Amino acid sequence: MKKKIIFLSNGNFSVPTLKYLINNQNKYNLIIKTIITSKKNIINNENNYIKQIALKNNINIIYSEHIYIKKNIKTIINLKPDLLIVISFKYLKQIIWKIPKLGTINIHPSLLPQYKGANPINWVIINGEQKTGLTSFFINKIIDSGNIILQKIVKINNIITYKKLYKLLSKKTKLFLxxxxxxxxNLKKKKFKLAPKINNYYSKIYFNYSINKISNLIRGLPYNKPAWCFLNTNNKIKILNIYKIKIINYKHNYFNGKILLKNKNVYISVKNGYIKLLKCNIANSNKKIIKDIEIYNGLINYKNLFVF
Structure with a gap:
């Protein structure tokens, strides 16, 4: 499914980029649903080519002077845009930039955080800089201060003029975008792992998990919030806290969670092996953490031993 784009620009800096996007919508699986631009001509009596491009390509226009009218906000919401692209535009309020699923991005002609503001191309030349560039970032409440997505460095010499640098950065913006x-x-495709607060739900051991997953859980928890499971002893259920184990990879035919007492050691059968108990205790028993032979001695007189 094509990603729905709304393009916002009041400046001719973005003309090469807009033309490129329109001509390559199918190639990049995009569709420009609306262009938001000024109703008036651009400063210095230049024509608003953004507006002309929109009209020529029969793309819906919302005039930036009227962007916060309730009817236009509703139109933008109903379009269900995936992305808003902002280039050479005025300050955008949160009521608009919060709408798209993937966010609202801005392309700024400098290497942010350097040269925030309206005239970065002029000032890098005035200050004798040897490089400038392009920065893409997610728009937030503070101008030119959102999370940076990408940057491209463009070297400049000591003879380049504002006009030439303007054209150079303008042309480079299309592929940078x-x-x-x-x-x-690609970021949205990735599944980011969460780190919720540890509680009894997350620290419970399930013995149908892989041997490594059980080991990871036990090793990853602190002593004051250990991994735990239910222990059956003579058909009485207790809670067993497990603090340290050793994993033994070995094929067997036992069900997951069976306790085996061998050579004064305690083993629990799991997928593809056993976990050997090295440190544990019974919850709510006020007993200290016990080790190795103590665990064995504590369980030797019980029958029907298993955990779950």
Missing amino acids: IKTIKKIL
């Missing part, structure tokens, strides 16, 4: 979109889509 495509790389930014691809990175966003």
Whole structure:
């Protein structure tokens, strides 16, 4: 399914990028649903080519002067955009940039956080910089301060003019934007792992897990919140806290959770092997943590031993 784009720009800096996006929508599996731009001509009496491109390609226009009218906000919401792309635009309020699923991104013609503001191309030349570049970032409440997605360095010499650097960065923006979109889509495909607060739900051992997963759980928990399981002794159920084990990879025919007492050691059968108990105790018994032979001695007189 094509990703739905809304393109926001009041400046001709973004013209090469917009043309490229329109001509390559199928190639990149995108569709530009709406263009938001100024109703007026651009400063210095230049024509608003963004507006002309939208009209020529029959793309819906919302004028930036009217962007916060309730009807236009509703239109943007109903379009269900995946991404808002902002280049050379005015400050955008949260009511708009919070709408798209994938976020709202801005392309800024400098290497942020250097040269935040409206005229970075002028100031890198005025200050005699030897490099500038492009930065893509997610828009937030503070201008030019969102999380950076990508940056591209562009070297500059001591004879380049504002006009030439403007054109150079403008042309480079189109492919830089495509790389930014691809990175966003790849990030969204990844499944990020969470780190919730440890409680009894997360610390419970399930013996149908793999031997390594059980080991990881036990090793990953602190002594004040140990991994635990239910222990059956003579058909009485207790809670067993397990603090340290040794894993033994070995094929067997026992059910998962069976306790075996061998050579004064205690083993629990699991998938593809056994876990050997090295440190444990019975919960709520006020007993200290016991080791090796003590565990064995504590269980030797019980029958029908298993954990679950």
